[in-house]
Structures are given as C-alpha cells and as structure tokens.
Amino acid sequence: DTAVSQTPKYLVTQMGNDKSIKCEQNLGHDTMYWYKQDSKKFLKIMFSYNNKELIINETVPNRFSPKSPDKAHLNLHINSLELGDSAVYFCASSILVNEQFFGPGTRLTVL
Amino acid sequence: AQSVTQPDIHITVSEGASLELRCNYSYGATPYLFWYVQSPGQGLQLLLKYFSGDTLVQGIKGFEAEFKRSQSSFNLRKPSVHWSDAAEYFCAVGPSGGYNKLIFGAGTRLAVHP
Numbered sequence: 001d002t003a004v005s006q007t008p009k010y011l012v013t014q015m016g017n018d019k020s021i022k023c024e025q026n027l028g029h030d031t032m033y034w035y036k037q038d039s040k041k042f043l044k045i046m047f048s049y050n051n052k053e054l055i056i057n058e059t060v061p062n063r064f065s066p067k068s069p070d071k072a073h074l075n076l077h078i079n080s081l082e083l084g085d086s087a088v089y090f091c092a093s094s095i096l097v098n099e100q101f102f103g104p105g106t107r108l109t110v111l
Numbered sequence: 112a113q114s115v116t117q118p119d120i121h122i123t124v125s126e127g128a129s130l131e132l133r134c135n136y137s138y139g140a141t142p143y144l145f146w147y148v149q150s151p152g153q154g155l156q157l158l159l160k161y162f163s164g165d166t167l168v169q170g171i172k173g174f175e176a177e178f179k180r181s182q183s184s185f186n187l188r189k190p191s192v193h194w195s196d197a198a199e200y201f202c203a204v205g206p207s208g209g210y211n212k213l214i215f216g217a218g219t220r221l222a223v224h225p
Binding site: 045090 | 143149154155157199201205206207208210212213215
C-alpha cells in the first residue's frame, strides 16, 4: 500500500516537449507539495495545494503548472521543457503543518 | 532570512562508530524541525521530528536528535552506525503555523566503512 505514489518514475524527453508527472496520496492528507531536487541534491519547494487551493507558489517559471483535481491528487505539467529542468521531482503530502510524506521521485532528463 | 545549514557535506565513519550530523538554522520563530534520510534512488523518509516538549527526540533506526534553542541547532546522533545507514541526510525546518513550507539543508552524505 504505497502512501504517496508518483508516475512515471523515469521520464526522458527532448527539449521543447510538454510532459506531465502525476502524484497520488492515499493518506487522507489535505495538503500536497511539489519539490525539485537538483543535481547537487538540493531540495526546494515549488508548489503546495491545500484542499485543492494553491497556497505556496515559489519563484518557478510559468512553464510549470500544477493541477489538483481533488485532495488526493496533485499533477505537475511542464511546457516547453528545457535542459535546466532536468532534476528529480518529488511529490509530498501532509496534514497542515505536520510532517511531510514523500513519494519515490520522478527523474526527469531533458535531452 | 530563513535558512538551514548542514556544515558537513560528506562524512565517513567506520561501522560501529558513533555519529553526529550537524544542523543549524536561522528562523524568525521557533520552528518545527525534521531530519529526513534519502537512500540512493529513493524518496525521503522521516527519521524524527521536534515540535515541542522534550528537547531530545527519538526516531526510527536508532537515531536521536537534540534541539538546542540557544545554539539554533538540531544535531542528529546515533551511537553505533550500521553499513545500511549510508545515505544522504537532510535537516529541515518549517513553521509551527500557517503554510507548511519546509526549508531544507543541503544534505550530508554519510559513507560507512566496514
């Protein structure tokens, strides 16, 4: 029973393409997040949704668009992919300010 | 500015030796504090957390951490390291209220020699 799942696990694509990463949590949490981990392992929050409402929107290019169809899902769509978008993207969930539970990550490689 | 500093980028210890990973933070108010571990190719797993109360907190896998308000530190310790503890360790701070925005340190990579 996976708590936070992401698909796909690996994503290899060409520059300029559009791609999506999906995230689902079965923990009953009300808040979900997207993080980006760069090649130096640095983790930075990108977005957060609480009950389908965007509550955190860091300085992220507008090519990145999160969508939360319901409390259990938070997807990340990326338009016009660039080389610098290559990273590992983590989804996480929590109940308000409690600890966050992370998914296994999606390794995106842009060629 | 809010920040988390993990001064040690890379630490190597022998199996069975004790371990201490350092974490210092800069935050406007007393934050919630976390230690996460990331094994190669895996997601992050919570080791332990501090919200309030006893400043020495116990976590999973035999880890503990001590919150020292005067030093703005939350160091992670383990008395005897196992080879399976080799991983990347992240300290994080977050607010005690409002939006749950975690700020992560740069991580400490732990290598364990047999």
